[in-house]
Amino acid sequence: MTEILIDSYSETNQAGDYFSLQSLHPSATTALSAASQCFLTPSKRYGITLAKFHLKKFGSPTGNGHATLYLMTQTYGTDGEPTGSVLATSDAFDVSTLTTDWQLITFKFSGAQRYLMQPNTYYCVCFENPTAGTINVNNFVKVGADSSTPSHTGNSAYFNNSVWFGLDFDDTIFYVYGPFIEGSDFTALMNTFRSNFKGNPSFDVTRSALSLGNRDGTTGWCAKTYTTSTIKMIVIQKESQSLALQMGYWVSLDALGLTIDPIEVYDLVKDGFGRTWEAKTVKPIIIGDTIRFFVCDLKELPLYG
């Protein structure tokens, strides 16, 4: 999936400034445990998929840090700070893998954590220290920032004493990415699309993503492993037919799958009616620059449990 930059404040702006996060999150003391930057979404709807922060470590901190997304309160660009419940949390990042040199660290938002943000709305993207592990004055994470000539339209904030505190003289180095969907909510759009087909095609399906596990010493083959998740897919069943790919290669097409969620060839899809399909081909479709989805040729596995 092509990631589109929503907003950023480049690390080239960092003039030696940083936040030292010397407490596990959430901090109830004067020590900081998180840093954020507020930003304004454009007029199109974006689902957050990636965030980056400029990080390095001091000593040997341990534990899993996260990037998070919150709505913003107070005044944007002056003392904007996160508020309310967390909207999205990234996959875990092991802070012990940081180095003592500044690095842009990427945080991935997976599955349901790819929160669909409203257009023209203020949000805060945050780096939060681990909630467990070793974080103290001798072992901590530094988050890159700019207090010399901060030029981003938003502002940074930090978390200590159990509250967020907005700073109008500081910007945190950050990047936020996501594919975007213009117009109404995609689920509603897909439901409308789905209603145009007979037979009430399925919508919530179980995706079993195939990956390879340990390698067998005798055969050299790897064990197959499947990671299951729930994705939204319109499965349109049709009469079985075959498509010639090239001389000697045929694909039997039993159904068509339409989804915006990630899917790969050879993944298994189980729909709400107990049918299991294998994705034989996956083709990304881009309509202008607004909607991107995938069309899959699905082959039914009739004897698959």
Added chain:
Amino acid sequence: MVDDPRSRIKVYLDTWLLNANLTKDNGSTQVLFKVMYANPDYPLILEFQGSNNLDLVYCVGTPDSTALPVSVGYIENMPVTIWCIDKTGITGTKLRWKAEAEFRRVVETKPTGSLFNYERLGDNEKNLGSTVLYSVEYVLRYKRYA
């Protein structure tokens, strides 16, 4: 019990193939490769992606055997297929030839109890859409004593 002939050839190749001779286009960075039995129960292309991220695979197929007089042994024809793809720093056709050259070197210089002959059956390129899977198939012919 007689050894699985695939196992014998896999161990033979694992022992003698030199990673130093299997390099990327720059001629110095060694590629990641494995020797495995042919026809795994998953698409071979997965070996070149994800966490495995191999650059080159030698697949040992199923042999056909001709029995020699009782208790003498067998003449076996063992198919060995070399697979690779284009990657950053790797031109698939170049790596395929390096893999062939290394395979030939092993077969010609490391006989183990029998003289190995080989026959090159030719290139085979499969267009998988976004990826081309390059391959070449050899048949190893050797005499295995009982």
